[in-house]
Amino acid sequence: MSYDFATYDKNYHTDADVVVIGAGIFGLSTAYFLSRMGKKVILLEKKDVGSGASGSNEAFVWGCTRKFPVLPFYRFSQQFYTKIHETIGYDVEYINCGGYVIAESEREMELLEGWLEQRWQDGLFEMKMVYKDEFHKRLPGFSDHVMGGTYNPLEGRVNSILVCVGFASAIRDLGNEVWTKTDVTAINMKGNKVHEVVTNRGTIRTDCVVNAAGSWAADIGKLVNIDVPVIPNRMTLLVSEPVAPFLNTVCMSAVYVFDEINKAKTQARIAAGEDVKMEAGYTYSQQAKGNILLGSTEDFVGYDRRVNFENSKAIAKVMGDVNPPLRDKKLNVIRSFANFFPYTKDDLPVIGPVPGVEGFVMASGLNGGGMGLGIGAGYTVAQYCALGETHIPIHYFDIQRESLYK
């Protein structure tokens, strides 16, 4: 077994072609594809595999709300999932169930119609409108006020924890190492090139370091004196008891697509005297075991991971309003969790080289798109590290682009 568990020896020395920092979906898939390309990789993780946002999210394989430049990542990931069990050797409970963005008013329906045409321009030709009668015929269980929405047959659901565990196991099966509970304390330079990664488990000599630390990417950036504009966006979800299949689909509300709708709903909540520090929207998916993931709220609170009562209450209210049968049947909530999506100002990740720090490669900021985009994004970063060029263009994701800082 290649898994090195026992040693916490600061004086241990080893080397690697590439050191990847962060065992979330982005770092895991980067390390996996580099392993498949025959590189010696060491993947470092501060806590456990998938202990950040990649292990606790809505479990969507979702792309229809993502911006044009990342859609190739989505196409790659979606295709990879269809054969992932055979390819990496682990079942991750993927289903290609299709997904909806739902409209809760005439205005939202109008906005979605216009938005859909833009999405076709962006290449998502599979998407289409589903109007009220057809929508309720397809999905009994929605409140009458739901007007329909957009349907994208490519969307799917996965067990996000098993995706992380599966990739980590596959990396070890390929003979490479995943070091968990490992703190990166320094990145030593030789001139303007990365030279060594120093950890509490020893020092790794390498010429290439990938910063896939997600919401913690700024901390790793500091080690080489660069500013990484990625900040933590807390997302809270509730988990229900396992129940019989309710809706065989994944959904989210138009709040997550249109600022206008988000603002209007926030105003309504202020008027109702509610706590409005968070953004609350509807997200739905059901795991293979039957647990429903009820979402969600998003807020900016630094690194406070606790689930608070206000957020849980807001989610329970949204769910009951949109899917009344869940409320009427007194569905039990058994768990809740919060985690941090790596947020960037322009909703695009930061990927690629960093001027002035040769050998340091950014790979963070998927902002809630990790399950849907992370495999394609990891493949792209692996290509960049191994070959110096990529199939999918990465100039959109440059760390110096203006839209990151405005």
Next chain:
Amino acid sequence: MDNKDLIICRCEEITRGQIEAAIDKGDRTVNEIKRRTTACMGICGGKTCSKLITNIIREKTGIDYEGIDQNNARPPVRPIPLDALGEGEA
């Protein structure tokens, strides 16, 4: 009955055999085993099985109790119906 068929996590019906297989794959903390098997993710939140799992890790690996990280506790402490939570009457 084979020892391996003993149910360790009753809520999620996870057996000793499944826990041991996770340890064989390299898992060494209750959280890691939770992620791989869903033990501790059921309605009791691991109140019973986290201790049993800690014991199995110790038996199989020789790591001390203090060296075995426990699972994250997640609210709510006991199941709560969606309607009660939505009305804030929890």
